[in-house]
Amino acid sequence: xxxxxxxxxxxxxxxxxxxTALLAWLFARSAGSxxxxxxxxxxxxxxREPFAASQLEDLRALGIDWDGEVVRQSARTxxxxxxxxxxxxxxxxxxxxxxxxEVREAASAQHGDAPEGFxxxxxxxxxxxxxxxxxxxxxxxxxxxxxxxxxxxxxxRLHGERTDPVDDLVLRRSDGAFAYNLAVVVxxxxxxxxxxxxxxxxxxxxxGQALLCDLLGLxxxxxxHVPLVLGPDGDRLAKRHGAVTLADLAADxxxxxxxxxxxxxxxxxxxxxxxxxxxxxxxRFDPSVIPAEPTTFIGIDA
Numbered sequence: 031x032x033x034x035x036x037x038x039x040x041x042x043x044x045x046x047x048x049x050t051a052l053l054a055w056l057f058a059r060s061a062g063s064x065x066x067x068x069x070x071x072x073x074x075x076x077x078r079e080p081f082a083a084s085q086l087e088d089l090r091a092l093g094i095d096w097d098g099e100v101v102r103q104s105a106r107t108x109x110x111x112x113x114x115x116x117x118x119x120x121x122x123x124x125x126x127x128x129x130x131x132e133v134r135e136a137a138s139a140q141h142g143d144a145p146e147g148f149x150x151x152x153x154x155x156x157x158x159x160x161x162x163x164x165x166x167x168x169x170x171x172x173x174x175x176x177x178x179x180x181x182x183x184x185x186x187r188l189h190g191e192r193t194d195p196v197d198d199l200v201l202r203r204s205d206g207a208f209a210y211n212l213a214v215v216v217x218x219x220x221x222x223x224x225x226x227x228x229x230x231x232x233x234x235x236x237x238g239q240a241l242l243c244d245l246l247g248l249x250x251x252x253x254x255h256v257p258l259v260l261g262p263d264g265d266r267l268a269k270r271h272g273a274v275t276l277a278d279l280a281a282d283x284x285x286x287x288x289x290x291x292x293x294x295x296x297x298x299x300x301x302x303x304x305x306x307x308x309x310x311x312x313x314r315f316d317p318s319v320i321p322a323e324p325t326t327f328i329g330i331d332a
Contacts, residue, residue: 031225031252033058034066034218035089035096038073039082044274045327046229046259046267048092049293053256053320054227055094055308060315066221067096070214071104072207088276091286093308101221103213110208113216113246114173114201122245123201125161125171126153148197149174170204175242182237182244187254188320189230194237215239219248230255231266254317258324259296267327274327284330296325 035051037043043051058065067086071077086100117123126149128136136150153161154176165171177196185191200209218226233255243250261271268274273282279289290307294300298319299311 031058031061032064032066032222033225033227034068034221034223035094035227036068036070036214036217037085038070038076039078039085040073040076041081041269042275042277043085043088044259044267044269045289045293046274048088048276048289049259049296050227050229050256051089051094052092052290052293052308053297056312056315057225057227057254057317059308059312063224064097065095066098066101066223068101068217068221069103070210071102072107072210072213074207088286091276092290093286101217103217106213106217106220107208109216109220110213113212114208116246117175117201118173120245122176123173124154124176124198125156125165126174126198126200127156127161127164127169127171128152145195145197148195151198154198172200172204173202174198175201175238177238177241180241182241184236184240184250184253186233186236187225187252187317188322189233189255192233192236194234196238196241199238199242211235211238212242215242215246215248218251219243219246223251225252225254227254227256229258231258257321260324260326262326262328264326271327273330279330282330288330292330297321 033054035054037047037051055065069082071082114123132152133149136152175198177198179195181193181195183191183193199211201212202208236253240250259267261267273279276286276289287305287307291300291305294306294311295302298321299315300306
Protein backbone atom coordinates (compact mmCIF):
# COMPACT_ATOMS: atom_id res chain seq x y z
CA UNK A 31 0.00 0.00 0.00
CA UNK A 32 1.83 3.11 -1.24
CA UNK A 33 1.82 5.67 1.58
CA UNK A 34 2.68 9.32 2.08
CA UNK A 35 3.21 12.06 4.60
CA UNK A 36 2.13 15.59 3.77
CA UNK A 37 3.12 18.28 6.29
CA UNK A 38 2.18 21.92 5.95
CA UNK A 39 5.18 24.24 6.51
CA UNK A 40 3.53 26.60 8.96
CA UNK A 41 5.67 25.68 11.97
CA UNK A 42 8.04 23.10 13.40
CA UNK A 43 6.83 19.51 13.59
CA UNK A 44 6.12 18.45 17.16
CA UNK A 45 6.15 14.95 18.62
CA UNK A 46 2.54 14.37 17.66
CA UNK A 47 3.21 15.25 14.02
CA UNK A 48 6.40 13.20 14.03
CA UNK A 49 4.67 10.18 15.56
CA THR A 50 2.02 10.27 12.83
CA ALA A 51 4.78 10.53 10.22
CA LEU A 52 6.53 7.52 11.74
CA LEU A 53 3.32 5.51 11.66
CA ALA A 54 2.61 6.48 8.05
CA TRP A 55 6.13 5.34 7.16
CA LEU A 56 5.74 2.09 9.07
CA PHE A 57 2.42 1.22 7.42
CA ALA A 58 4.03 1.54 4.00
CA ARG A 59 7.51 0.16 4.64
CA SER A 60 6.31 -2.84 6.64
CA ALA A 61 4.31 -3.85 3.57
CA GLY A 62 7.31 -3.36 1.29
CA SER A 63 5.67 -0.36 -0.36
CA UNK A 64 6.79 3.04 -1.55
CA UNK A 65 6.53 6.06 0.72
CA UNK A 66 6.07 9.57 -0.70
CA UNK A 67 6.59 13.06 0.71
CA UNK A 68 4.39 16.03 -0.20
CA UNK A 69 4.57 19.61 1.06
CA UNK A 70 1.11 21.16 1.45
CA UNK A 71 1.98 24.80 0.82
CA UNK A 72 -1.19 26.29 -0.65
CA UNK A 73 -1.89 28.65 2.26
CA UNK A 74 0.47 31.46 1.24
CA UNK A 75 -0.47 33.59 4.24
CA UNK A 76 0.84 31.02 6.73
CA UNK A 77 3.48 29.03 4.86
CA ARG A 78 7.14 29.80 5.61
CA GLU A 79 9.86 28.25 3.45
CA PRO A 80 12.34 27.70 6.31
CA PHE A 81 9.81 25.41 7.98
CA ALA A 82 9.64 23.18 4.90
CA ALA A 83 13.39 22.60 5.07
CA SER A 84 13.44 22.07 8.84
CA GLN A 85 10.51 19.63 8.72
CA LEU A 86 12.26 17.44 6.16
CA GLU A 87 15.47 17.62 8.18
CA ASP A 88 13.64 16.47 11.32
CA LEU A 89 12.06 13.54 9.48
CA ARG A 90 15.43 12.44 8.15
CA ALA A 91 16.91 12.71 11.64
CA LEU A 92 14.36 10.18 12.87
CA GLY A 93 15.32 7.71 10.12
CA ILE A 94 12.27 8.36 7.93
CA ASP A 95 13.07 8.26 4.23
CA TRP A 96 10.94 8.58 1.10
CA ASP A 97 10.92 7.66 -2.56
CA GLY A 98 11.35 10.17 -5.35
CA GLU A 99 11.31 13.94 -5.18
CA VAL A 100 9.36 15.92 -2.63
CA VAL A 101 6.17 17.17 -4.30
CA ARG A 102 4.80 20.65 -3.58
CA GLN A 103 1.13 21.48 -3.90
CA SER A 104 1.94 25.01 -5.07
CA ALA A 105 3.30 23.49 -8.31
CA ARG A 106 0.15 21.45 -8.94
CA THR A 107 -2.64 24.04 -9.10
CA UNK A 108 -3.43 23.14 -12.71
CA UNK A 109 -4.58 19.70 -11.56
CA UNK A 110 -6.88 21.23 -8.95
CA UNK A 111 -8.30 23.64 -11.51
CA UNK A 112 -9.14 20.79 -13.88
CA UNK A 113 -10.86 18.86 -11.09
CA UNK A 114 -12.88 21.92 -10.14
CA UNK A 115 -13.95 22.43 -13.76
CA UNK A 116 -15.23 18.86 -13.87
CA UNK A 117 -17.31 19.39 -10.74
CA UNK A 118 -18.64 22.67 -12.11
CA UNK A 119 -19.60 20.95 -15.36
CA UNK A 120 -21.66 18.45 -13.37
CA UNK A 121 -23.49 21.18 -11.45
CA UNK A 122 -21.85 20.31 -8.13
CA UNK A 123 -20.34 23.76 -7.41
CA UNK A 124 -21.90 27.04 -6.31
CA UNK A 125 -20.67 30.48 -5.33
CA UNK A 126 -20.75 31.40 -1.64
CA UNK A 127 -20.51 35.08 -0.73
CA UNK A 128 -20.57 34.54 3.03
CA UNK A 129 -17.64 35.78 5.10
CA UNK A 130 -16.03 33.43 7.60
CA UNK A 131 -17.72 35.36 10.39
CA GLU A 132 -21.12 35.04 8.73
CA VAL A 133 -20.60 31.32 8.27
CA ARG A 134 -19.65 30.88 11.94
CA GLU A 135 -22.61 32.91 13.17
CA ALA A 136 -25.10 31.17 10.87
CA ALA A 137 -23.78 27.73 11.76
CA SER A 138 -24.01 28.42 15.49
CA ALA A 139 -27.58 29.71 15.17
CA GLN A 140 -28.89 27.18 12.66
CA HIS A 141 -31.84 24.93 13.25
CA GLY A 142 -33.26 22.04 11.29
CA ASP A 143 -31.68 18.97 9.85
CA ALA A 144 -28.17 20.26 9.11
CA PRO A 145 -25.54 18.75 11.43
CA GLU A 146 -23.99 21.07 13.98
CA GLY A 147 -21.20 23.18 12.53
CA PHE A 148 -22.16 22.51 8.90
CA UNK A 149 -22.60 25.32 6.41
CA UNK A 150 -26.32 26.18 6.60
CA UNK A 151 -26.72 26.68 2.86
CA UNK A 152 -27.18 30.45 2.84
CA UNK A 153 -25.97 30.79 -0.76
CA UNK A 154 -26.79 27.29 -1.98
CA UNK A 155 -29.92 28.28 -3.90
CA UNK A 156 -28.88 31.80 -4.86
CA UNK A 157 -30.13 32.44 -8.41
CA UNK A 158 -27.37 32.65 -11.01
CA UNK A 159 -28.43 36.17 -11.96
CA UNK A 160 -28.09 37.34 -8.36
CA UNK A 161 -24.72 35.63 -7.97
CA UNK A 162 -23.54 37.23 -11.24
CA UNK A 163 -24.68 40.66 -10.05
CA UNK A 164 -22.86 40.37 -6.73
CA UNK A 165 -19.70 39.08 -8.38
CA UNK A 166 -19.78 41.91 -10.94
CA UNK A 167 -20.15 44.39 -8.08
CA UNK A 168 -16.84 43.15 -6.68
CA UNK A 169 -18.04 40.88 -3.89
CA UNK A 170 -15.62 38.07 -3.22
CA UNK A 171 -16.87 34.52 -3.13
CA UNK A 172 -15.72 31.01 -2.36
CA UNK A 173 -16.70 27.98 -4.40
CA UNK A 174 -18.48 25.23 -2.48
CA UNK A 175 -19.41 21.64 -3.21
CA UNK A 176 -23.10 21.04 -3.64
CA UNK A 177 -23.10 17.94 -1.45
CA UNK A 178 -26.85 17.33 -1.76
CA UNK A 179 -27.01 16.18 1.86
CA UNK A 180 -25.32 12.90 0.99
CA UNK A 181 -24.09 10.46 3.60
CA UNK A 182 -21.02 8.45 2.70
CA UNK A 183 -19.65 5.25 4.20
CA UNK A 184 -15.89 4.72 4.39
CA UNK A 185 -13.80 1.88 5.72
CA UNK A 186 -10.91 2.73 8.02
CA ARG A 187 -8.30 0.11 8.88
CA LEU A 188 -8.29 1.04 12.58
CA HIS A 189 -11.84 2.32 13.10
CA GLY A 190 -13.81 0.05 10.82
CA GLU A 191 -16.83 1.15 8.80
CA ARG A 192 -18.13 4.64 9.42
CA THR A 193 -20.93 6.68 7.82
CA ASP A 194 -20.95 10.49 7.97
CA PRO A 195 -22.90 13.29 6.29
CA VAL A 196 -20.98 15.52 3.90
CA ASP A 197 -20.88 19.29 4.33
CA ASP A 198 -20.91 21.75 1.42
CA LEU A 199 -17.12 21.85 1.48
CA VAL A 200 -15.17 24.85 0.29
CA LEU A 201 -13.31 23.86 -2.87
CA ARG A 202 -11.70 27.20 -3.62
CA ARG A 203 -11.41 29.99 -1.08
CA SER A 204 -12.44 33.58 -1.67
CA ASP A 205 -8.75 34.55 -1.98
CA GLY A 206 -8.41 32.15 -4.91
CA ALA A 207 -6.49 29.42 -3.08
CA PHE A 208 -7.62 25.86 -3.63
CA ALA A 209 -8.90 24.25 -0.45
CA TYR A 210 -7.34 21.30 1.33
CA ASN A 211 -10.18 18.85 0.76
CA LEU A 212 -10.01 19.18 -3.02
CA ALA A 213 -6.22 19.30 -3.26
CA VAL A 214 -5.60 16.27 -1.07
CA VAL A 215 -8.01 14.11 -3.05
CA VAL A 216 -6.48 15.10 -6.38
CA UNK A 217 -2.92 14.69 -5.10
CA UNK A 218 -3.41 11.26 -3.57
CA UNK A 219 -5.05 9.93 -6.71
CA UNK A 220 -2.47 11.47 -9.05
CA UNK A 221 0.45 10.17 -7.00
CA UNK A 222 -0.96 6.66 -6.69
CA UNK A 223 -1.33 6.80 -2.91
CA UNK A 224 -3.09 3.64 -1.80
CA UNK A 225 -3.40 4.22 1.95
CA UNK A 226 -3.64 7.52 3.83
CA UNK A 227 -2.35 7.39 7.40
CA UNK A 228 -3.10 10.53 9.43
CA UNK A 229 -4.42 11.79 12.77
CA UNK A 230 -7.87 10.62 13.82
CA UNK A 231 -9.05 14.23 14.19
CA UNK A 232 -9.45 14.10 10.38
CA UNK A 233 -11.68 11.02 10.41
CA UNK A 234 -14.95 13.03 10.17
CA UNK A 235 -13.62 14.79 7.03
CA UNK A 236 -13.04 11.51 5.23
CA UNK A 237 -16.62 11.13 4.01
CA GLY A 238 -16.37 14.38 2.09
CA GLN A 239 -13.08 13.39 0.54
CA ALA A 240 -14.49 9.99 -0.42
CA LEU A 241 -17.44 11.72 -2.11
CA LEU A 242 -15.05 13.94 -4.07
CA CYS A 243 -13.16 10.83 -5.18
CA ASP A 244 -16.43 9.34 -6.44
CA LEU A 245 -17.58 12.51 -8.21
CA LEU A 246 -14.21 12.94 -9.92
CA GLY A 247 -14.03 9.32 -11.00
CA LEU A 248 -10.99 8.66 -8.83
CA UNK A 249 -10.41 5.47 -6.90
CA UNK A 250 -10.63 5.88 -3.16
CA UNK A 251 -7.48 5.20 -1.15
CA UNK A 252 -7.62 3.20 2.05
CA UNK A 253 -7.49 5.11 5.31
CA UNK A 254 -5.95 4.51 8.71
CA HIS A 255 -6.60 7.25 11.26
CA VAL A 256 -4.17 7.01 14.14
CA PRO A 257 -4.50 8.42 17.69
CA LEU A 258 -3.28 11.92 18.50
CA VAL A 259 -0.81 13.11 21.07
CA LEU A 260 -2.34 15.53 23.58
CA GLY A 261 -0.83 18.02 25.96
CA PRO A 262 -1.43 17.89 29.72
CA ASP A 263 -4.44 20.20 29.27
CA GLY A 264 -6.16 17.65 27.02
CA ASP A 265 -5.78 19.70 23.83
CA ARG A 266 -3.77 18.56 20.83
CA LEU A 267 -0.05 18.82 21.42
CA ALA A 268 1.34 22.25 20.52
CA LYS A 269 4.33 24.48 21.13
CA ARG A 270 2.73 25.94 24.25
CA HIS A 271 3.07 22.56 25.96
CA GLY A 272 6.84 22.96 26.27
CA ALA A 273 9.66 20.81 24.86
CA VAL A 274 7.76 19.13 22.05
CA THR A 275 9.97 19.63 18.95
CA LEU A 276 13.30 18.01 18.14
CA ALA A 277 14.99 21.39 18.61
CA ASP A 278 13.39 21.73 22.05
CA LEU A 279 14.48 18.23 23.01
CA ALA A 280 18.02 18.84 21.78
CA ALA A 281 18.24 21.88 24.05
CA ASP A 282 17.34 19.57 26.95
CA UNK A 283 20.00 17.03 25.95
CA UNK A 284 17.73 14.57 24.13
CA UNK A 285 18.51 13.39 20.59
CA UNK A 286 16.31 12.02 17.78
CA UNK A 287 16.78 8.46 19.08
CA UNK A 288 15.20 9.53 22.40
CA UNK A 289 12.23 10.92 20.48
CA UNK A 290 11.82 7.68 18.53
CA UNK A 291 12.05 5.69 21.77
CA UNK A 292 9.26 7.76 23.34
CA UNK A 293 7.08 7.37 20.25
CA UNK A 294 7.52 3.62 20.04
CA UNK A 295 6.82 3.16 23.77
CA UNK A 296 3.72 5.32 23.58
CA UNK A 297 2.41 3.19 20.72
CA UNK A 298 3.20 -0.16 22.33
CA UNK A 299 5.69 -0.96 19.57
CA UNK A 300 8.73 -1.32 21.84
CA UNK A 301 9.42 -2.33 25.42
CA UNK A 302 10.71 0.16 28.00
CA UNK A 303 14.44 0.58 27.55
CA UNK A 304 14.47 -1.11 24.16
CA UNK A 305 16.60 0.73 21.61
CA UNK A 306 15.14 0.17 18.16
CA UNK A 307 14.97 2.49 15.16
CA UNK A 308 12.41 2.78 12.37
CA UNK A 309 14.14 0.19 10.18
CA UNK A 310 13.95 -2.43 12.92
CA UNK A 311 10.35 -1.51 13.69
CA UNK A 312 9.31 -1.99 10.06
CA UNK A 313 10.33 -5.65 10.25
CA ARG A 314 7.90 -6.36 13.09
CA PHE A 315 5.26 -3.63 12.79
CA ASP A 316 1.79 -4.75 13.83
CA PRO A 317 -1.00 -2.16 13.40
CA SER A 318 -3.26 -4.13 15.74
CA VAL A 319 -1.23 -3.07 18.80
CA ILE A 320 -1.72 0.66 18.15
CA PRO A 321 -3.79 2.05 21.04
CA ALA A 322 -7.22 3.40 20.26
CA GLU A 323 -6.97 6.27 22.75
CA PRO A 324 -4.78 9.38 22.43
CA THR A 325 -1.51 9.68 24.35
CA THR A 326 -0.95 12.50 26.83
CA PHE A 327 2.57 13.87 26.62
CA ILE A 328 4.03 14.89 29.97
CA GLY A 329 7.72 14.58 29.11
CA ILE A 330 10.18 12.66 26.97
CA ASP A 331 11.23 10.47 29.90
CA ALA A 332 7.68 9.65 30.98
